[in-house]
Amino acid sequence: MHNTGGRSILFLMAFVAFVLGCSTAPPPAPTAATPGTGAPTPAPTAAAAATGNGTPIKIGLVTGTGATPVYVAAGRGYYQQQGLDVQFVNVSSGAELLPLMASNQLDGGISSPAAALYNAIATNVKLKVVADAGKQLPGAWWGGLVVRPDLLDSGALTSPADLKGKTIAVTAPGVGTYMNVVSLLEANGLSDKDVNITYLNFADMLSALASQKIDAADMVEPSITQGEATSVVKRWVSNAEIAPGEQEAVLMITPQLAGNGDVADRFLLAYVQGLRDYVAAFGPQHTDQTNVISSVMPMLPSAYTPDLVSKVKPLALDADGLVDAESLKHQQDWYIAHGFVKTAANVDEVVDNSFVQHAKSTLAAR
Numbered sequence: 001m002h003n004t005g006g007r008s009i010l011f012l013m014a015f016v017a018f019v020l021g022c023s024t025a026p027p028p029a030p031t032a033a034t035p036g037t038g039a040p041t042p043a044p045t046a047a048a049a050a051t052g053n054g055t056p057i058k059i060g061l062v063t064g065t066g067a068t069p070v071y072v073a074a075g076r077g078y079y080q081q082q083g084l085d086v087q088f089v090n091v092s093s094g095a096e097l098l099p100l101m102a103s104n105q106l107d108g109g110i111s112s113p114a115a116a117l118y119n120a121i122a123t124n125v126k127l128k129v130v131a132d133a134g135k136q137l138p139g140a141w142w143g144g145l146v147v148r149p150d151l152l153d154s155g156a157l158t159s160p161a162d163l164k165g166k167t168i169a170v171t172a173p174g175v176g177t178y179m180n181v182v183s184l185l186e187a188n189g190l191s192d193k194d195v196n197i198t199y200l201n202f203a204d205m206l207s208a209l210a211s212q213k214i215d216a217a218d219m220v221e222p223s224i225t226q227g228e229a230t231s232v233v234k235r236w237v238s239n240a241e242i243a244p245g246e247q248e249a250v251l252m253i254t255p256q257l258a259g260n261g262d263v264a265d266r267f268l269l270a271y272v273q274g275l276r277d278y279v280a281a282f283g284p285q286h287t288d289q290t291n292v293i294s295s296v297m298p299m300l301p302s303a304y305t306p307d308l309v310s311k312v313k314p315l316a317l318d319a320d321g322l323v324d325a326e327s328l329k330h331q332q333d334w335y336i337a338h339g340f341v342k343t344a345a346n347v348d349e350v351v352d353n354s355f356v357q358h359a360k361s362t363l364a365a366r
Helices: 069-075 097-102 115-122 149-153 176-187 202-210 223-229 255-259 261-282 289-299 306-311 325-337 354-364
Strands: 031-033 040-042 055-062 084-091 108-111 128-135 143-147 167-170 196-199 216-220 234-238 247-253
Touching (some): 055 097, 069 084, 069 289, 097 108, 115 325, 128 261, 128 354, 143 149, 143 223, 149 234, 167 176, 167 202, 176 216, 176 325, 202 216, 247 261, 255 261, 261 289, 261 354, 289 306
Parallel strands (some): 055 084
Antiparallel strands (some): 031 040
């Protein structure tokens, strides 16, 4: 939950974007990634037949995301073991998932719970939030506010109050990056009117920081690690410190998939297996990390290397994939208070942890 007291001082992997940068622009046609190249090919239609590898399920992901549990589950063969043919469809933003899921062009997707999601649900777009895809837990640094190194080295920035008059990039209004920045400002006696907020995607944020067109940005991995490697950014305030415990990203599925209980159970069972492998590989023990990284490399853009994936700060995740419904309610309240959501959605009707709870019981019985 956003805690004003805890935010005064100082979050994708990988992503993940998973604080997925959302956009209000009309969505372009989605593309399916070609394994091993990262290059897009025409996306399969909603009526695409099974490829012979199992029941087809299409999951939307923002292009260029890192080694998330959904990729680990695919790379380790867990979907195939469950008789599923999971196809990943690249989209340009989290907001693009909503109309594609509403029209059944996608069966699911990963996104931050931005204002667009709450507005869609409130206007009767039926979606189910079924698994954790990224939390802001203590010590997590997979996303947060990064700044130009020269501003720190010169002493121009010593506390968040020094952001007054500075130019800060977020991905869009009414999304997680925006909420995190404005929450940090408000916790330090400022508002969005005291800074210059500009809207950029994560790649453009790096370029703008390098050219000193912006002073700070709320970014996620792997862009942060890439920026550090070229001395373009320094980490300053993590989203885990701005919004302790917040549910930053979620896995959603359509009512049609949720209604097919057997298929949904098998899909989430495989997902939780991938999530647990991810947590073990990128946690303190680095259990089987080399093999886990190798399993996801064919699904990542060609610019990604095993070394980069090993260095990015990992997602913080619930070990069982449980979604924090109370956190989603708190975020909706924030968006309502700031004018982005007009009618509150019934979050309790949207969050459904029964699939990951079934997965937990199934795995415990093995």
